[in-house]
Amino acid sequence: MRLTVDAVGHRFASGPWLFRAVSVTLEPGHVYALTGPSGSGKSTLLGILADWIRPTEGAVERDSIDRVTWVFQNPHGVPKRRALDHVALPLLAQGRTPQEADEIARGLLSRFRLEHLADRRFRELSGGEAQRLMLARGVAAKPDLFLIDEPTAQLDRLSGATVNEVLAATAQEHSIVVVATHDAQTREACTDHIDLGHFATETTEASRTATA
Numbered sequence: 001m002r003l004t005v006d007a008v009g010h011r012f013a014s015g016p017w018l019f020r021a022v023s024v025t026l027e028p029g030h031v032y033a034l035t036g037p038s039g040s041g042k043s044t045l046l047g048i049l050a051d052w053i054r055p056t057e058g059a060v061e062r063d064s065i066d067r068v069t070w071v072f073q074n075p076h077g078v079p080k081r082r083a084l085d086h087v088a089l090p091l092l093a094q095g096r097t098p099q100e101a102d103e104i105a106r107g108l109l110s111r112f113r114l115e116h117l118a119d120r121r122f123r124e125l126s127g128g129e130a131q132r133l134m135l136a137r138g139v140a141a142k143p144d145l146f147l148i149d150e151p152t153a154q155l156d157r158l159s160g161a162t163v164n165e166v167l168a169a170t171a172q173e174h175s176i177v178v179v180a181t182h183d184a185q186t187r188e189a190c191t192d193h194i195d196l197g198h199f200a201t202e203t204t205e206a207s208r209t210a211t212a
């Protein structure tokens with residue numbers, strides 16, 4: 001399994017180039033931090049990796065990448081459902097028995113430091129707890145490509161720190177993980193770093209300065 005990004009560049013309609021000549025090879029087992037200034041195209045590049053957006057130039061080669069999971073800034077759960085159920089559901093969908101699913105889900109909750117909250121309803125979780133639950137659920141879904149967009153952006157520093165502490169737990173042997181982030185601590189928690197700022201073009205820089 002591998003994702004090869006070859007000389008990729010993107011601009012929307014007649015807008016400026018967000019980035020050009022991005023070439024990286026992403027492999028399972030790694031957690032890649034994708035950083036860059038606001039508006040540099042981090043979310044756009046995630047969309048390109050997921051095959052939701054066709055890049056203006058260049059190519060993305062997907063070798064055995066079928067299942068893609070996203071975690072967004074705002075954790076979305078079912079308010080009345082227990083934390084445990086959120087993680088067990090993808091396991092049931094994979095054909096696990098309810099007993100197996102619960103057992104694996106409890107292990108994942110513990111990996112993301114949520115074991116004491118297994119029976120808590122989603123609506124009763126704090127922002128940091130809810131975001132950690134989304135990471136646990138994402139791992140349970142066993143995606144080939146796991147995209148995490150600004151996981152700490154909506155959190156205060158303390159809650160954000162609890163998310164950063166467990167971020168490395170998303171690493172899996174059979175999963176490529178990419179985390180778009182502004183947060184220096186989130187970047188530190190990842191195993192690898194892709195700085196989109198390096199791939200900005202002069203035009204992009206000029207237009208950003210002009211609009212700053």
Ligand SMILES: Nc1ncnc2c1ncn2[C@@H]1O[C@H](COP(=O)(O)OP(=O)(O)OP(=O)(O)O)[C@@H](O)[C@H]1O
Nearest residue numbers: 012015018036037038039040041042043044045180
């Ligand atoms: N569908 C679209 N059509 C036109 N412009 C778009 C579209 N999606 C994003 N953009 C623009 O492209 C630029 C990059 O957006 P993107 O969300 O990828 O940046 P980002 O680095 O993730 O930003 P942030 O860190 O603020 O979330 C922005 O100027 C945005 O307004």
